[in-house]
Amino acid sequence: QKEVEQDPGPLSVPEGAIVSLNCTYSNSAFQYFMWYRQYSRKGPELLMYTYSSGNKEDGRFTAQVDKSSKYISLFIRDSQPSDSATYLCAMSRFSNSGYALNFGKGTSLLVTP
Amino acid sequence: GAVVSQHPSRVICKSGTSVKIECRSLDFQATTMFWYRQFPKQSLMLMATSNEGSKATYEQGVEKDKFLINHASLTLSTLTVTSAHPEDSSFYICSARAERSSYGYTFGSGTRLTVV
Numbered sequence: 722q723k724e725v726e727q728d729p730g731p732l733s734v735p736e737g738a739i740v741s742l743n744c745t746y747s748n749s750a751f752q753y754f755m756w757y758r759q760y761s762r763k764g765p766e767l768l769m770y771t772y773s774s775g776n777k778e779d780g781r782f783t784a785q786v787d788k789s790s791k792y793i794s795l796f797i798r799d800s801q802p803s804d805s806a807t808y809l810c811a812m813s814r815f816s817n818s819g820y821a822l823n824f825g826k827g828t829s830l831l832v833t834p
Numbered sequence: 835g836a837v838v839s840q841h842p843s844r845v846i847c848k849s850g851t852s853v854k855i856e857c858r859s860l861d862f863q864a865t866t867m868f869w870y871r872q873f874p875k876q877s878l879m880l881m882a883t884s885n886e887g888s889k890a891t892y893e894q895g896v897e898k899d900k901f902l903i904n905h906a907s908l909t910l911s912t913l914t915v916t917s918a919h920p921e922d923s924s925f926y927i928c929s930a931r932a933e934r935s936s937y938g939y940t941f942g943s944g945t946r947l948t949v950v
Contacts (some may be wrong), residue, residue, distance in 0.1 A: 727877075755939075762925070762946060764838075764927050764942050764943045764944045765878070765927070767940070767941075809877065821868060821880050821883055822868070822878075822880070822929070822939060823880075824877045824878045826876060826877040827877055
């Protein structure tokens with residue numbers, strides 16, 4: 722079992738829809754949880770990071786962490802065509818490599834006008 | 835905000851040659867830098883972690899003699915793919931973390947390597 726599981730999609734929604742992206746993980750040692758957005762052939766861009774269970778909101782984005790269920794989510798409200806990208810969840814824990822990130826496979830999102 | 839510059843963005847090389855990829859932190863000192871490889875429609879796979887002034891730590895299955903990492907200063911890390919082969923063609927991305935930051939990872943824009 723991989724440490725981080727993420728449905729690769731693709732996910733297609735109409736403009737204005739609420740998007741829900743999810744990841745599950747198996748290692749309870751993960752401490753920090755992040756969501757990255759990656760456009761084609763570009764490096765990932767940090768959208769949100771959270772540490773504790775609960776919700777964190779930033780504009781149209783809400784990150785949710787449920788440590789008891791080992792489940793994290795990213796919600797995008799009023800989705801726009803410019804939100805079309807691959808969304809990667811990432812988690813970190815301290816290891817011999819320091820705080821290296823473990824990534825999900827990424828979910829490809831397409832927002833149609 | 836923290837910016838990481840990665841060069842080149844794209845490189846094509848002949849099989850058997852070596853290619854160097856640079857990763858620079860522009861406005862912060864990066865005590866730790868990470869190198870990832872990403873195949874099409876796959877996740878980022880950590881290859882190695884480099885700490886300034888010490889040897890890199892390679893993940894299991896990554897050949898350290900093939901993927902040479904040098905982190906000679908707090909703002910520069912390089913990845914050299916030696917004796918490249920077509921199977922090394924991939925998207926390579928570096929990431930840097932500022933000191934005292936456990937979550938402040940900033941990524942470079944990536945390097946598309948094609949070995950012909």
